[in-house]
Every structure is written in structure tokens, then in C-alpha cells.
Amino acid sequence: MSAPSFPIASLLPQITASLADHPRLVLEAPPGAGKTTQVPLALLDAPWLEGRRIVMLEPRRVAARAAAGFMARQLGEAVGETVGYRIRFENRVGPRTRIEVVTEGILTRILQDDPLLEGVGALLFDEFHERHLAGDLGLALALDVQAGLREDLRIVVMSATLDGERLSQWLDAPRLTSAGRSFPVAVSHFPARRDEALESQARRAIEQALAEQPGDLLVFLPGQREIGKVEAALGHSPALGQAHVLALHGELPVERQSEVLQPDPDGRRRVVLATNVAESSVTLPGVRVVIDSGLAREPRFDPNSGFSRLDVVSIAQASADQRAGRAGRVAEGVAWRLWPASQRLEPQRRPELAQV
Structure with missing residues (x-):
């Protein structure tokens, strides 16, 4: 290229x-x-x-x-x-x-x-x-x-x-x-049911997107634990069909990471369950749908212990926009957000220096 x-x-x-x-x-x-x-x-x-x-x-x-x-x-x-x-x-x-x-x-x-x-x-x-x-x-x-x-x-x-x-x-x-290069992305909020767990809502969104939308799916989740829960929830879903479910996070071996960054060799649709490692600098080929939990696992200072710990927190609006943009890298796409439209996010991510 x-x-x-x-x-x-x-x-x-x-x-x-x-x-x-x-x-x-x-x-x-x-x-x-x-x-x-x-x-x-x-x-x-x-x-x-x-x-x-x-x-x-x-x-x-x-x-x-x-x-x-x-x-x-x-x-x-x-x-x-x-x-x-x-x-x-x-x-x-x-x-x-x-x-x-x-x-x-x-x-x-x-x-x-x-x-x-x-x-x-x-x-x-x-x-x-x-x-x-x-x-x-x-x-x-x-x-x-x-x-x-x-x-x-x-x-x-x-x-x-x-x-x-x-x-x-x-x-x-x-x-x-610099100018960017992207196609239009239709952003909407995918409603949760009463007292519904994240993995159940994510599963419903994935199943609906596979039925209604073309291309691969990129699902943003807070961490490995949530990726494992969504993988388990999808395990027996007939809606998956031939789609291939893949995980992407920083602790994966190099070979597994490389697999996610390449198109499926058999031409199958892919459902990539990723942490915010996929938010920037990594292009996943074929993604036309982004499903965003709106959450990330980030360090926060715990005054009781005197140490920092990883907490699940809401992302900033800038991160939400960047995640949604992943659906428009190869063609027109859609981004479904798994939080209410009434929820307001902070404009920019707070520096880690201010909270650890």
C-alpha cells in the first residue's frame, strides 16, 4: 500500500x-x-x-x-x-x-x-x-x-x-x-431490559446485528472477565450461524492477536470481543458494526489501601466517538451504544495522573 x-x-x-x-x-x-x-x-x-x-x-x-x-x-x-x-x-x-x-x-x-x-x-x-x-x-x-x-x-x-x-x-x-477517511456511521442506543446484565444485553445486540446488518462486528467490553461472560452467553446461540467469535485484549499471545487483525481465511463473518485496545491505532478489516458497552477498566486511587486499583468506569465522549468511528473504516456502518441516550459522558478522558 x-x-x-x-x-x-x-x-x-x-x-x-x-x-x-x-x-x-x-x-x-x-x-x-x-x-x-x-x-x-x-x-x-x-x-x-x-x-x-x-x-x-x-x-x-x-x-x-x-x-x-x-x-x-x-x-x-x-x-x-x-x-x-x-x-x-x-x-x-x-x-x-x-x-x-x-x-x-x-x-x-x-x-x-x-x-x-x-x-x-x-x-x-x-x-x-x-x-x-x-x-x-x-x-x-x-x-x-x-x-x-x-x-x-x-x-x-x-x-x-x-x-x-x-x-x-x-x-x-x-x-x-489532517483530514480523516471514514464513511458515515449511524449511531443509536440499544435499549436494555429491566435489570438486564451486560452480557445478556450484548448477546441480544450481537444476535440482532448479525440478522440485520452486513459485515463483521466489533464489541467493546471493559475487560477479559466481561469478554469471557459474553463468549459463554454466545456459546449456544443459534443466531451465530457460521460466524466466528474472537477475543482481542492485551494479554493474548501474539499469534492470537495477529489472527484478529486479519480477515477470516474461510470468509466467515467475525464477532470480535475487544477491550479498549481496539479503540485506536489498530484497524480490524471488515468491521461494519460496533456494539459499545460504554465501559472501560481503568486505574483509580483507593484512599483506604493507599494503592491504585482497576475499576470499571464509563468512558468519555471522545472515546465513544472514536469507538463508533471504527464502524466506518471500510464502508457505511452502524454503532449501537448499550447505555441510555439520556446518559451524559465527560467530554474528554481524565488524565491518569489525576486519579491514581
Whole structure:
């Protein structure tokens, strides 16, 4: 696949030119624009990079592997040559690697072990709207390195759903906005029955969508426990027919994750039960229906124990919009929300720093 097929292609020269004049940049690009895979490749030959490496932060392991694999295929290479990745317990980086996709903990360790960032010319923070604690810490450390030791270091903050104007003012950085690529998505709220459990409501929505809508289904659930309950609820459903039920979460083995990111080899419809790992940076082929529980499992500080714990909480409106947009990546789609239309969500996700 060539770069011109992505909406962000026309903006790439401006991105390179902006970084030649200013060491920081805020880039807003909707899902499907191609920012994750096209921006690092476009910067490889920038004169200011001087042959140094590009390190891109990808908050989730699934997305880090997928992004590195896609970029490597565009170059006609294997992962570990020009493009590689480093995640927990896995390192696919070689001596010729110029683009490293890393997860949040890895980036923090890189910055602590080597404050000068020897051989690194640019740091890219993808999906910054997720505002994880490690991501915010990584950006703070990077800005400190840039201010005190490496004025030539370039820092790019990228996301589909962030407050770009406020962030660009805070970073004192130019702001560029890319067009997206998506088809219309009809959003509606799928009603729950009285005292109905989430897995029962999700099952009814899945069965109805299989009967009424074309394409694959992507079902957003809070975590592995809920995925297991919905899988069990679907176990004997005659409405499934030949549809293939798959799970997608960060703890799956690499082979299982790769299976979900590819079309079904037998041409069957798929029902993908996913955590918010599928919310950004990962494209699932064939999805025309999104069923969204409106919930996620996120860390919250517990004053009684003095530690943080994972709680099931309502997502922000920005996350809901991003999830719904997954139904419009390949054709017109529908998004069914499993919460009442009267329920109001917070506009943006609260930074993890504020609640752990």
C-alpha cells in the first residue's frame, strides 16, 4: 500500500517543514488518516534527522506490533530491519533499525538510562489522548531533555481526539490538522431490559446485528472477565450461524492477536470481543458494526489501601466517538451504544495522573 492512499499524505511535507523550523509539533489526525504509519516513514529522509533514529511511543502492545509490521511491509522488509519494535519481553530491533515503535514503560526506561538519547533524532507520542501515567511522564522527561541537553531533538504529539489548541499552547508548538477517511456511521442506543446484565444485553445486540446488518462486528467490553461472560452467553446461540467469535485484549499471545487483525481465511463473518485496545491505532478489516458497552477498566486511587486499583468506569465522549468511528473504516456502518441516550459522558478522558 502506498502513502498517497492515506489522507495524511498531502500534509506530510508540511509536517517535515514545520519540524525543520520548530522542534515541537502537535498533530491532530482522525482515525484512518494514516498518522501512525505514514508520519515516521515520511520523516526518515528529513535533513534535520541526520540519519538518526525515530522512536515512536505506542501505548498498547497490540498496536505497537501492528504499526511496526505495517510499516515494514510498506518498505518490503521484515520487522527488525528498518522498522522494529520493543515491548515488554519482546525485542524486534536490529543494527539497521531507524524506526523503533515502543510501549510506554520502554520509553521511560530509555529516557532514564540515556538522557542524551544518543542516536535519536525524533520522539513521536502517538494516541496521546489516552493520557496514561507513563505517557505523560515520558513527555515530561522528553521535554526536560530537549530543554537542557538536546535542543535539536524533535518531539511530535499525535492523536485523533485531543484538545489540540490547548496542548499546542502549553507546548509552545505549531499545530497541524489532517483530514480523516471514514464513511458515515449511524449511531443509536440499544435499549436494555429491566435489570438486564451486560452480557445478556450484548448477546441480544450481537444476535440482532448479525440478522440485520452486513459485515463483521466489533464489541467493546471493559475487560477479559466481561469478554469471557459474553463468549459463554454466545456459546449456544443459534443466531451465530457460521460466524466466528474472537477475543482481542492485551494479554493474548501474539499469534492470537495477529489472527484478529486479519480477515477470516474461510470468509466467515467475525464477532470480535475487544477491550479498549481496539479503540485506536489498530484497524480490524471488515468491521461494519460496533456494539459499545460504554465501559472501560481503568486505574483509580483507593484512599483506604493507599494503592491504585482497576475499576470499571464509563468512558468519555471522545472515546465513544472514536469507538463508533471504527464502524466506518471500510464502508457505511452502524454503532449501537448499550447505555441510555439520556446518559451524559465527560467530554474528554481524565488524565491518569489525576486519579491514581
